[in-house]
Amino acid sequence: MTTATLSHRRASHSRGGYGFRTVARMEWRKLCTVRSTWWIIAVFAVSMVGLAMVAVSHEGYAQMSAADRAAFDPTHDCFIGLVLGQLLLGALGVLAITTEFSLVLAAKAAVLGAVTLAAGEISACAAFVAGQAALPAPVPHATFGQPGVLRAVLMAGAYPALIALIGLGVGAIVRHTAGAICVEVGVLFVLPLLFTPLSLSAQDAAQNFLPHPMANSMTAVKPLAHTLPPGLIFALLCGYAAAALAAGAWALSRRDA
Numbered sequence: 001m002t003t004a005t006l007s008h009r010r011a012s013h014s015r016g017g018y019g020f021r022t023v024a025r026m027e028w029r030k031l032c033t034v035r036s037t038w039w040i041i042a043v044f045a046v047s048m049v050g051l052a053m054v055a056v057s058h059e060g061y062a063q064m065s066a067a068d069r070a071a072f073d074p075t076h077d078c079f080i081g082l083v084l085g086q087l088l089l090g091a092l093g094v095l096a097i098t099t100e101f102s103l104v105l106a107a108k109a110a111v112l113g114a115v116t117l118a119a120g121e122i123s124a125c126a127a128f129v130a131g132q133a134a135l136p137a138p139v140p141h142a143t144f145g146q147p148g149v150l151r152a153v154l155m156a157g158a159y160p161a162l163i164a165l166i167g168l169g170v171g172a173i174v175r176h177t178a179g180a181i182c183v184e185v186g187v188l189f190v191l192p193l194l195f196t197p198l199s200l201s202a203q204d205a206a207q208n209f210l211p212h213p214m215a216n217s218m219t220a221v222k223p224l225a226h227t228l229p230p231g232l233i234f235a236l237l238c239g240y241a242a243a244a245l246a247a248g249a250w251a252l253s254r255r256d257a
Contacts, residue, residue: 020104020106020107023104023107024107024110024111026107027103027104027107027108027110027111027112028111031096031111031112031115032115036092036095037092037115040088040089040091040092041089041092041115041116041119043088044084044085044088044089044119044123044160045119045122045123045126047081047084047085047088048079048081048082048085048123048124048126048127049081049123049126049127049130050081051080051081051083051084051127052077052078052079052080052081052127052128052130052131052134053130053131053133053134055077055078055080055131056074056077056078056131056132056134056135056139057134057135057136071222072139072140073220073221073222074131074132074135074139074140074141074142075128075142075148075149075152075153075219075220075221076152076216076219076220076221076222077131078127078128078130078131078132078156079124079127079128079152079156079215079219081123081127082156082159082160082212082215082219083212085120085123085160086159086160086163086188086211086212086215087184087185087188087189088160089116089119089120089160089161089163089164089167090160090163090164090166090167090181090184090188091167091181091184092112092116092164092167093112093116093163093164093165093166093167093168093169093170093171094167094168094170094171094177094180094181094184095171095177096108096112096168096171097168097171097172097175097248103252105168105172105245105248105249105252106249108168109165109168109245112164112165112168113161113164113165116160116161116164116165117157117158117161119160119161120156120157120158120159120160120161121154121157121158122157123157124153124154124156124157125153125157127156128142128149128153128156142221146221147221148221148222149221151230152218152219152220152221152230153219155218155219155230155234156215156218156219158234159214159215159218159219159237162237162238162240162241163184163188163211165241165244165245166184166211166240166241166244167180167184168244168245168248169241169243169244169245169246169247169248170183170184170244170248171248172245172247172248172249172251172252173244173247173248173251175251175255187211188211188212189212191210192206192207192210192212192213195210204225204226205226207226207227208226208227208228208233208236209236211237211240214233214236214237217230217233218230218233218234218237
C-alpha cells in the first residue's frame with residue numbers, strides 16, 4: 001500500500017469520524033516527530049540571538065551624531081535576525097503541508113501556529129536579553145519596563161509565526177514545496193525591491209503593506225517615519241495570514257471535490 005493511499009485514507013477518516021481535537025493531536029505528533037521541524041526552529045533561535053548580539057556590539061554609538069543618538073533604538077536593533085527568521089519559519093509552514101496528499105487545514109494551522117509562536121516568543125525574548133547584554137557602555141540600554149519595549153518584543157515573536165501561517169496557506173494553494181518557497185521568497189525579499197524605482201511617497205506607502213517592512217515598524221519602539229501604528233500593522237498582517245489560509249482551504253476543497 002502506498003504512502004499516498006495511507007495519507008488519503010487517514011484524511012478521509014479525519015473528515016468523517018474524527019473531531020478537531022483528535023486531528024490536532026495527530027498533527028502535533030506529526031510535526032514534532034519530523035526532524036526538520038526542530039532543525040529549523042533551532043537555526044531560527046540561534047540566528048535570532050546570535051545576530052542580535054553581533055548587530056548591537058558594532059553599533060558605534062560613541063561616533064554617532066546627536067540626531068542618530070536621538071533616533072537610536074536598542075530594542076529594534078535586537079531583531080535583525082527576523083530577516084532570516086521569517087524565511088525559516090515560512091519554509092516550515094510550507095513543508096508542513098506540501099509533503100502530504102490531503103489534510104485538515106484548520107488542525108494543521110492550530111498546531112503550526114502554537115509551535116512557531118512559542119519558538120518566536122522565546123527566541124525574541126532571548127534575542128532582546130542577549131542584545132542588551134552585548135551593548136557596550138555608554139550605549140543606552142532598553143528594559144522590558146520601558147514604554148513600548150514589551151510590545152515590540154512580543155510582536156517580534158509573533159511576526160515569524162504569522163509568516164509561517166502565510167507559508168502554510170501558500171503551500172496549500174501551490175502544493176509544491178519548491179514552488180511555494182519561491183513564492184514566499186518573492187513576497188518577502190523581491191517584492192519590496194520592485195518599489196525602489198518608484199517615488200519616495202510610493203515607497204513610504206508600500207512599507208505599511210509589505211511583510212518585512214511591516215516587521216520593522218512593529219519591532220520599533222521609537223516611531224518610524226511614514227508608518228502606520230504598530231497595532232494596526234499587526235492587525236493587517238493577521239489579516240494576510242487569515243486570507244492565505246482561507247485561500248488555501250478553498251484551493252483544497254476545489255481539488256478534493
